[in-house]
Amino acid sequence: MTISPVSRMPLSLDVAQRLRTAILDGTFAADAELPTETELAQSFGVGRSTIREALRVLQAHGLISGADTVSTARPRVTHERTxxxxxxxxxxxxxxxxxxxxxxxxxxxxxxxxxxxxxxxxxxxxxxxxxxxxxxxxxxxxxxxxxxxxxxxxxxxxxxxxxxxxxxxxxxxxxxxxxxxxxxxxxxxxxxxxxxxxxxxxxxxxxxxxxxxxxxxxxxxxxxxxxxxxxxx
Amino acid sequence: MTISPVSRMPLSLDVAQRLRTAILDGTFAADAELPTETELAQSFGVGRSTIREALRVLQAHGLISGADTVSTARPRVTHERTxxxxxxxxxxxxxxxxxxxxxxxxxxxxxxxxxxxxxxxxxxxxxxxxxxxxxxxxxxxxxxxxxxxxxxxxxxxxxxxxxxxxxxxxxxxxxxxxxxxxxxxxxxxxxxxxxxxxxxxxxxxxxxxxxxxxxxxxxxxxxxxxxxxxxxx
DNA sequence: TTAACAGCTTGTCTGACAAGCAGCCAGGAG
DNA sequence: CTCCTGGCTGCTTGTCAGACAAGCTGTTAA
The missing domain is CATH 1.20.120.530 (GntR ligand-binding domain-like)
Incomplete structure (x- = not known):
């Protein structure tokens, strides 16, 4: 019986899952901008690179925008790409x-x-x-x-x-x-x-x-x- | 007429696409270990964090293993998770x-x-x-x-x-x-x-x-x- | 045979810098 | 006096380099 399988998961994946549920829950409104990477890093208590890897996962799942072009615009919660x-x-x-x-x-x-x-x-x-x-x-x-x-x-x-x-x-x-x-x-x-x-x-x-x-x-x-x-x- | 739309893509996404086609082409044999992150970074001429973001994308797509547990094992080309x-x-x-x-x-x-x-x-x-x-x-x-x-x-x-x-x-x-x-x-x-x-x-x-x-x-x-x-x- | 050790790899953090974009402020034109 | 324009200053993303902890592996010494 593994007591805490969560702890064996990389932080970035854990953050990705938490962000995912937050998006699906509606904590982040659809079509709204996400907080900046620095803010997310602070609020999750992790480094920016960890947040970036989590965001990449969510982008691959189509839950947030901004994976295809380089721009300063922050990622948005989007459902069109799912x-x-x-x-x-x-x-x-x-x-x-x-x-x-x-x-x-x-x-x-x-x-x-x-x-x-x-x-x-x-x-x-x-x-x-x-x-x-x-x-x-x-x-x-x-x-x-x-x-x-x-x-x-x-x-x-x-x-x-x-x-x-x-x-x-x-x-x-x-x-x-x-x-x-x-x-x-x-x-x-x-x-x-x-x-x-x-x-x-x-x-x-x-x-x-x-x-x-x-x-x-x-x-x-x-x-x-x-x-x-x-x-x- | 956009001359080079590829250049407007983040490097990490470009690397992810190239790795993806390499995997689908069979350049990396199925069930074989991928090169280490440092080797990939050198062969693609990018930094390690860029490679890591690309690997996260491929892991999210189920093309390579190793996203769920923390270990020193290198990711493998796998098709079971697709x-x-x-x-x-x-x-x-x-x-x-x-x-x-x-x-x-x-x-x-x-x-x-x-x-x-x-x-x-x-x-x-x-x-x-x-x-x-x-x-x-x-x-x-x-x-x-x-x-x-x-x-x-x-x-x-x-x-x-x-x-x-x-x-x-x-x-x-x-x-x-x-x-x-x-x-x-x-x-x-x-x-x-x-x-x-x-x-x-x-x-x-x-x-x-x-x-x-x-x-x-x-x-x-x-x-x-x-x-x-x-x-x- | 066993135990310690060195090396490598991943996961993570920190600091740094370039490029692009938004907003603001000052100064000149009408 | 008002309005437009130019430049400047932040902020954010994308990327890199370096550092360190933890875990595995192979080697070596006892």
Whole structure:
């Protein structure tokens, strides 16, 4: 029976946990600036470097802002980045988990079909992605097409209304993105493939516009899984 | 057009990113010790405190070990904690309201139903979880029951064969676990609820044994979503 | 074989300095 | 007299260097 497991924890981690609970408790109001590092160090009775390490942990968890640019602005309590941090963590875990690509694709097919089934209308953002893709087909610009492709699927995913669904789809998409770009770059005639993908996207949107959600979901299934099977016609 | 957005990033974050890609690339072998902080500082040309902040970020992401206890052992490249880090990050997003609980539960329902549909047989590990739960019901031991409950669902999820599916279900389960425990602790008559949950688990196993996978999936849907709707009978 | 010792590593603190930003104050233009 | 502008002074973050305690490890002497 360890009497005080807390004492075996580095001070910086202990401070990080206490700050974390303080933030989640509302002791530090959302969107409010945190005290300065020196003030935090004094109030916790530790050195500034210890406070800095604790702040880094909280920034990695997305609970406070200010990790990405150098500025004199103090960190703020923010909740916007928590989903991003969760996405990064999930993406990392999937990457290092040596999960077969086929499993990732199968999961994505399942989720996107469900998201499309929940869709009632095609969001304007998804339509503009279609336009971007069409322009990219003209120029045979693989990267622009791919970026718009990703955005299109994510927009559709979130349009269903379930944020967890859109979130996981986005993460899966990130994990698969590398494979997809490589596949596109390896194709002999990228233009033809891009045109076919664009047509499939258009088909999904058309089906949704016609109110045929089940058909749209079916099209999406074939659109996604078709790309990852070697026998792409 | 920003010429060098990288230069506006704190050094410690830049170092963290470079270390991260080095780990994911396999430059540092899995389960191998990282160089010492002093060596890293020299090889990156930065001070030791900068390296330490970068290491804290990677530890928060679950990519390297050694964040929880104080010891002289050097951090190792480890992949075991990434799932836990993802669960924690998602849980944070949930607590903060970035992702509604109802959405997560809906997603979990969808995924678990699919996993059960892919099941051909009930794994022995899941059966032993049932036995553990039965014993916990006798003792009204909420925590033991809960642990076995979690394990049961994860075992079923992985039994379907899709590792991505099992993994994501595990992460979702991690992140919802807190709410579930709170709910169990708040119930007036925990024994009755535990008994009902156990019976529902048994029903799913029975349906799978009988080869009625669709029925089993349906039972799982009601089992999970029923628990999170206030009108639990 | 055992016990002391030296070296290394992490965790932490302190002090220092550059860069950027906000606020204030004085002085000149109108 | 009012207003604008320029510079100055703090303050805060990011980073570095040096120091020391505690714990582990390998070596050496008894």
């Amino acid at each position: 989903a991003g941090a969760a996405g990064l963590a999930l993406s990392t875990a999937l990457q290092v988990g040596a999960i077969p690509l086929a499993d990732l694709v199968a999961l994505r097919v399942l989720l996107e079909a469900e998201a499309i089934r929940q869709n009632t209308s095609v969001p304007a953002t998804a339509r503009s992605c279609l336009a971007t893709m069409a322009a990219a087909v003209e120029n045979a610009d693989i990267h622009t097409f791919h970026a718009a492709d990703v955005d299109f699927h994510v927009q559709l995913a979130y349009a269903g209304g379930n944020r967890a669904l859109g979130f996981v789809i986005g993460v899966l998409r990130d994990c698969i993105a590398g494979y997809l770009l490589d596949a596109l770059a390896a194709v002999a005639d990228p233009g033809a493939v891009l045109a076919r993908l664009l047509a499939e996207h258009q088909g999904i949107v058309d089906a949704l516009d016609a109110g045929e959600t089940d058909h749209a979901a079916e099209l999406a299934v074939h659109h996604i899984s078709g790309f990852y099977t070697p026998e792409t016609p | 799932a836990g880090a993802a669960g924690l990050a998602l849980s944070t997003a949930l607590q903060v309201g970035a992702i509604p609980l109802a959405d997560l539960v809906a997603l979990r329902v969808l995924l678990e139903a699919e996993a059960i549909r892919q099941n051909t047989s009930v794994p022995a590990t899941a059966r032993s979880c049932l036995a553990t739960m039965a014993a916990a019901v006798e003792n009204a031991d909420i925590h033991t029951f809960h642990a076995a409950d979690v394990d049961f669902h994860v075992q079923l999820a992985y039994a379907g064969g899709n590792r991505a599916l099992g993994f994501v279900i595990g992460v979702l389960r991690d992140c919802i676990a807190g709410y579930l425990l709170d709910a169990l602790a708040a119930v007036a008559d925990p024994g009755a609820v535990l008994a009902r949950l156990l019976a529902e688990h048994q029903g799913i196993v029975d349906a799978l044994d009988a080869g009625e996978t669709d029925h089993a999936a349906e039972l799982a849907v009601h089992h999970i979503s029923g628990f999170y709707t206030p009108e639990t009978p």
